[in-house]
Each structure stands twice: as C-alpha cells, then as structure tokens.
Amino acid sequence: MQxxxxxxxxxxxxxxxxxxxxxxxxxxxxxxxxxxxxxxYSGVLPKYLTGEWYGYVASEHDIPHLLFITFLVAIAVVAxxxxxxFPAAYALSRRDFxxxxxxxxxxLLPMIVPPMTYGIPLAVxxxxxxxxxRVTGVILANLVPIVPFMILVMMPFIEQVGVNLESxxxxxxxxxxxxxxxxxxxLTLPGILTAGILSVxxxxxxxxLTYLVAGGKSQTIVVALYADAYAAGARPPQAxxxxxxxxxxTAMACLVVALKFVSPTQMVFKIK
Amino acid sequence: xxxxxxxxxxxxxxxxxxxxxxLFVYPFxxxxxxxxxxxxxxxxxxxxxxxxxxxxxxxxxxxxLKIALPATLINVxxxxxxxxxxxxxxxxxxxxxxxxxxxxxxxxxxVSEGMLSYMxxxxxxxxLLQAIAIVRGPVRFTHNYWGVLISLVIQGFPFAFLxxxxxxxxxxxxxxxxxxxxxxxxxxxxxRVLFPLMVPGIAICFCLNFVMAFSVFPSAVLLGEPSGPTRxxxxxxxxxxxxxxxxxxxxxxxxxxxxxxxxxxxxxxVWRNRIYRGASMVGKG
Numbered sequence: 001m002q003x004x005x006x007x008x009x010x011x012x013x014x015x016x017x018x019x020x021x022x023x024x025x026x027x028x029x030x031x032x033x034x035x036x037x038x039x040x041y042s043g044v045l046p047k048y049l050t051g052e053w054y055g056y057v058a059s060e061h062d063i064p065h066l067l068f069i070t071f072l073v074a075i076a077v078v079a080x081x082x083x084x085x086f087p088a089a090y091a092l093s094r095r096d097f098x099x100x101x102x103x104x105x106x107x108l109l110p111m112i113v114p115p116m117t118y119g120i121p122l123a124v125x126x127x128x129x130x131x132x133x134r135v136t137g138v139i140l141a142n143l144v145p146i147v148p149f150m151i152l153v154m155m156p157f158i159e160q161v162g163v164n165l166e167s168x169x170x171x172x173x174x175x176x177x178x179x180x181x182x183x184x185x186x187l188t189l190p191g192i193l194t195a196g197i198l199s200v201x202x203x204x205x206x207x208x209l210t211y212l213v214a215g216g217k218s219q220t221i222v223v224a225l226y227a228d229a230y231a232a233g234a235r236p237p238q239a240x241x242x243x244x245x246x247x248x249x250t251a252m253a254c255l256v257v258a259l260k261f262v263s264p265t266q267m268v269f270k271i272k
Numbered sequence: 273x274x275x276x277x278x279x280x281x282x283x284x285x286x287x288x289x290x291x292x293x294x295l296f297v298y299p300f301x302x303x304x305x306x307x308x309x310x311x312x313x314x315x316x317x318x319x320x321x322x323x324x325x326x327x328x329x330x331x332x333x334x335x336x337l338k339i340a341l342p343a344t345l346i347n348v349x350x351x352x353x354x355x356x357x358x359x360x361x362x363x364x365x366x367x368x369x370x371x372x373x374x375x376x377x378x379x380x381x382x383v384s385e386g387m388l389s390y391m392x393x394x395x396x397x398x399x400l401l402q403a404i405a406i407v408r409g410p411v412r413f414t415h416n417y418w419g420v421l422i423s424l425v426i427q428g429f430p431f432a433f434l435x436x437x438x439x440x441x442x443x444x445x446x447x448x449x450x451x452x453x454x455x456x457x458x459x460x461x462x463x464r465v466l467f468p469l470m471v472p473g474i475a476i477c478f479c480l481n482f483v484m485a486f487s488v489f490p491s492a493v494l495l496g497e498p499s500g501p502t503r504x505x506x507x508x509x510x511x512x513x514x515x516x517x518x519x520x521x522x523x524x525x526x527x528x529x530x531x532x533x534x535x536x537x538x539x540x541x542v543w544r545n546r547i548y549r550g551a552s553m554v555g556k557g
Contacts, residue, residue, distance in 0.1 A: 013357045021371045027386035088288035116487035116506040120526045121303025124519045205379035226381045
C-alpha cells in the first residue's frame with residue numbers, strides 16, 4: 001500500500017529524518033573541520049586551515065601502535081569467537097535437546113546486558129588473574145558480547161544448509177571433520193563472513209569493556225580518544241578532534257567494507 | 273532436527289559453555305560474592321549499606337533514572353511512527369538506514385566529543401538557531417542534563433527505529449488490508465490492529481533501549497556534569513572500582529544496577545503480557 005504523492009505523514013517523516021541526519025552530519029563535519037582549523041572562535045567556517053593538530057596528536061600518541069592494538073584486538077576477537085561460536089551455532093541449529101532454550105538464553109544474556117553492568121565484575125576477575133592492563137585481557141573482555149552475537153548471526157545460515165547434504169557426504173564415506181571442512185564451512189562462508197565483519201566493526205567501537213581493562217600500552221583508539229576528551233583542559237580541543245577524526249576514519253572504513261556484505265539492519269539486535 | 277546430544281554434540285557446545293561460564297557467569301557470581309563481603313573476606317552487608325546511606329552515592333539511582341527513562345520513552349515513541357511509515361519500504365531506504373547506522377556504530381565517545389563543539393555556544397547548531405531567530409542568546413546544550421539526554425536520543429533513536437522497523441515489517445500485511453476492507457480507517461487500523469501486534473516488539477525494544485541508557489557512561493561524563501547533576505550510577509561504580517580500587521563497593525553498585533534493570537524489564541514484560549495476545553508473524557519474521 002505504498003502511497004503516492006504528498007501526504008502529511010510523509011512530510012513529517014522527511015522533516016524528522018532531515019533534522020536527525022542534519023544534526024548527525026553537523027556533529028561529524030564539526031569534528032572534521034575543527035581538527036584542521038585555526039582561530040575558529042565564531043562564524044560558520046574557520047579562518048585558517050592547518051594540519052598542525054595532526055602533528056600534535058602524532059607527537060602525543062603513538063598512532064601506529066594505537067592502530068596496531070585496535071586491529072590486533074579486533075582480529076583476535078573475531079578469530080577466537082568464530083572458533084567458539086561456529087560449533088555452538090551448529091549444535092544449536094541442528095540438535096534438539098533438553099535445556100536448549102535455557103542454554104540459548106544464557107548465551108544471549110551477555111548481548112542484552114549492557115557492558116557497564118557486567119564489565120566491573122569482569123574487570124575485577126581479570127585483575128585478579130593479572131590479565132587486565134594487557135592486550136590478552138582486552139581481547140578476553142571483548143569476546144564476551146561478540147561470541148553470543150556470532151552464534152546468533154550464524155545460526156540461520158547453518159539452518160539454511162540442508163541436513164541432506166551432510167548425510168549424503170557421510171554416506172559417501174566422508175568423516176565428520178571432512179564434512180565440516182568440505183561441505184558445511186564452504187556453504188556457510190557467507191554467514192561466517194557476515195558475522196566476522198560485523199564483529200570487527202563492533203569491537204573497534206567497543207568502548208566500555210576496553211576502557212575497564214586496558215592499560216596505557218593496551219588501549220584502543222576509542223579509549224585514547226575518551227581519555228583525551230576527558231582531560232579536556234590538557235590539550236587544545238582541535239587536537240582531540242584530530243584524534244577523533246583518526247578514529248572516525250578507521251571505524252568508517254570498516255563500516256563501509258561491512259556494508260558491502262551486510263544490510264544495516266543486521267547491525268541491530270533482531271527480535272525473534 | 274536430531275534429538276539429543278549424542279555423537280559428540282556436547283563437544284560442539286563445550287567451548288561456548290566454557291567461555292560463557294568463565295567470562296560471564298563466574299565474574300557475575302564473583303561480583304555478587306564480593307558485594308556481600310568485606311575486603312578481608314568476612315560476610316557483611318556494609319557495602320550495600322554504605323551505598324544506600326550515602327546520599328551522594330544513592331542519588332545516582334535517581335539521577336540515572338531521570339536521564340534513562342525520558343530518553344528511552346522519547347526514542348521508542350518517536351521510533352513507532354517512523355517505523356510505521358516505512359513498514360512497506362520506500363525509496364531511499366538504504367540511504368536513510370545508512371545515516372542511522374553511523375552514530376550507532378561510531379559509538380558514544382565520538383558522538384559526545386563531536387557534540388561538544390557542534391552544540392557548544394559557538395557551534396553550528398547555536399549559530400543556526402540564532403540565525404533563524406528561534407533563540408536570542410546561545411542555548412546551553414553541553415555540560416548539563418540536556419546534553420546527555422540529546423546524546424542518548426541521537427544514539428538510541430536509530431537503534432529503536434531499526435528494531436521496531438524489523439518487527440513491523442514482519443507483520444502480515446494482509447491483516448492491515450483485511451481491517452481496511454472491513455471499513456476501518458487508517459487510525460483505527462493502527463490502534464486496533466497494528467499497534468496491539470507491535471506490542472511485543474515495542475516491549476523488547478523499550479527494555480534494550482532502557483538498559484543501554486541506564487548504563488550510560490561516556491556521554492554522561494563528557495557532555496554532562498559528572499561531579500553532580502549527571503553523576504550516573506555506572507560512573508559511580510567505575511570510580512569505586514578503578515579510582516578508589518574498592519572492588520567490594522564497586523561490585524555492590526554493579527549488582528544494584530543489574531537489579532534495577534531487571535525490575536524495569538520485568539515490569540515492561542508484565543505490561544506486554546497484559547496487552548498482547550496472539551501471533552502476528554507469518555512464517556519467519
């Protein structure tokens with residue numbers, strides 16, 4: 001029942017969207033412009049453009065190291081969680097057993113409970129075992145919301161692969177491992193890819209958990225950005241914005257790659 | 273579907289079970305244990321007593337609720353008509369969802385940082401508002417309650433919108449047609465047919481949006497006044513844990529947070545069960 005032409009509903013819809021998108025773009029462009037501006041105290045545009053704040057940021061932070069940690073954490077988290085989540089998603093979508101519903105809810109909980117709620121007990125445990133303030137701890141903490149997310153994204157992809165294919169392979173003499181390697185994994189590759197890319201984007205922008213367990217040498221860009229923004233008086237706001245731009249470009253690059261493979265609605269929790 | 277977990281089924285689940293027990297269940301139980309013990313390990317209620325009797329700490333519950341509840345209500349109530357409008361898809365849908373997904377994926381830190389300049393006294397927003405003469409002097413959007421609320425709407429609205437959209441577009445369109453064929457007006461169809469069917473989706477959306485807003489942290493610190501009016505409960509827990517290194521009180525505050533979230537979620541689900549009956553989905557939602 002698509003309506004054609006002008007209606008009041010449509011007017012409000014587009015006005016609302018324009019206000020929302022306009023403000024989001026305003027926020028992003030302010031950050032971009034401010035990071036390259038000088039003497040922008042009033043007026044619509046800055047008086048001079050300069051690249052000096054990027055030099056300032058590079059002198060204060062080890063940017064390559066920050067980027068390295070950010071991607072190291074993201075890739076390690078994705079690799080480990082695929083290994084944990086894929087077999088679990090397989091068992092959950094292929095088998096029916098007692099307590100499956102309960103198990104599924106336990107797996108889902110870390111996705112629904114916000115990081116700040118479980119993050120502090122988790123950080124305490126990681127400190128207790130001397131894993132915090134290291135990259136290992138950051139990776140472990142970031143696994144918590146990602147593994148359930150992966151299980152949830154992968155399950156429908158595995159359900160789509162017919163059981164018959166597996167039975168056929170087994171009848172032809174393939175062992176379980178071979179069935180996995182030659183049948184299941186190639187057929188579910190799109191699902192693994194989707195889950196992996198979405199997880200990279202989520203891990204790069206995960207602030208709370210990383211902040212709670214990271215030390216100076218194991219922080220990601222978003223944590224460094226928060227620390228800079230928090231200590232606002234310590235450095236010029238333009239320099240904070242320059243770091244924000246570096247973070248923005250990193251996250252946006254991954255998001256754009258991700259959107260080549262997945263639809264935006266997959267980024268949000270889906271209601272069953 | 274195969275019955276039972278024979279033939280190595282349990283082996284598939286084992287890594288995930290070990291993971292969730294070690295990194296989620298155990299920390300939570302350990303936090304619960306810490307919250308009821310003193311630093312020396314003796315059982316005590318003093319952690320909770322200290323939190324609830326110290327006005328400076330206890331008021332963070334009220335402060336956080338005062339931010340989280342309005343933000344969640346605004347997000348969900350705004351999201352319903354927007355998702356309703358887009359339920360059958362429309363031109364430019366991809367572009368719209370792309371812009372909505374940006375603030376969601378970039379996270380609160382960037383949005384809060386950007387808002388500081390954009391909504392500051394000399395920022396573009398204030399310049400625009402003054403240029404079209406809505407306001408005379410610059411409006412203070414940052415370093416107060418409103419800054420935090422606005423940032424929660426900027427983050428939470430796309431989340432609520434996309435969630436409810438996913439739900440609404442799964443409702444069988446024939447129901448809507450049937451209602452209109454039977455002579456119901458658009459408004460009647462919405463109130464009597466669509467909205468009741470949307471209730472479960474709205475309820476879950478409200479819950480998730482609320483727990484997100486209730487654990488707000490970076491924006492409350494960067495955009496608000498963390499030393500007072502927007503000292504939220506998550507920040508209090510953080511300060512006890514990683515500034516004062518008192519893990520017992522910090523754990524107690526975390527448990528209070530979890531308990532309040534649980535109470536609100538149960539309340540919403542009870543509301544949902546009283547309103548909602550019947551299935552709305554045809555096939556896979």
